[in-house]
Amino acid sequence: MNDLSSAPRPERQRKPDWIRVKAPVSKGYGETRKLMRDLNLNTVCEEAACPNIGECWTKKHATVMILGDTCTRACAFCNVKTGMPGKVDEQEPEHVAEAAAKMGLEHIVITSVDRDDLPDGGASQFVKVIEALRRNTPGTTIEILTPDFRGRMDAAVEAIVAAGPDVYNHNLETVPRLYPTIRPGARYYASLKLLERVKQHAPHVFTKSGMMLGLGEQRLEVHQVMDDMRCADIDFLTLGQYLRPTPKHAEVKEFVTPQAFDAYGAIARAKGFLQVASTPLTRSSYHAGDDFKEMRAAREARLAKQRA
């Protein structure tokens, strides 16, 4: 007979005090949840088990995840379900626009699962969502966080940028040395190139990228990624602590202290990023609306200085 009490249990990593968050219990949280259910929308907030969900949803900030809840990749850090996704929901673009209108969003962040099964990687659905938002809520600024569109990047970027997002985000996630274990389906230089292409097609579109820290990266490797990002003319850098969603995912190698995040932030600003968010709880879409306004103001100030 098996003695279950003596079976090895997956180790639970204790989180430091600085990343404790409040339980999601507010009225606003419940309202955001209901709206997403009613419109049949998925959110990365839930699917990725984001620690900020209580705070963001209370303020009616949610990041909509289009193209279903099933991803064709299996990255070692990500909680989104992997498998063969279902049919694309044709109602989705209008539902996203309806959600933005009902929540009164000034700024919306749209992301998706990887859809390597679709001929265009899902690019046309991003285009339709941007168009629906422009028609229905023209005052809402739009930030998209896309996959790498492996094998069809040029066509995808060209089509999406032509639809006119305000911010184009694609995360590098980690340093190149860790790609084979953490992001095995992706290529570091392909991701960098994607962001460079966005700028070539539309220099006025803000580009944004982020990394999770605590996966075993070295400080100088992070600095090198910052330099690579600046060479690709990326405007906005986000750095946040990686948190292990389940014991099956990559382990946390280090809880980076808030002071170390501050130091990374200072270095990033010195390297010329227009905007930097670097705290343990920073996520791509955390405070994205406020950060967008600051970034736009920073660009205007920089241009005014150049003209003077």
Ligand code: SF4
């Ligand atoms: S940080 Fe982004 S993903 Fe997390 S809850 Fe807020 S909006 Fe959602």
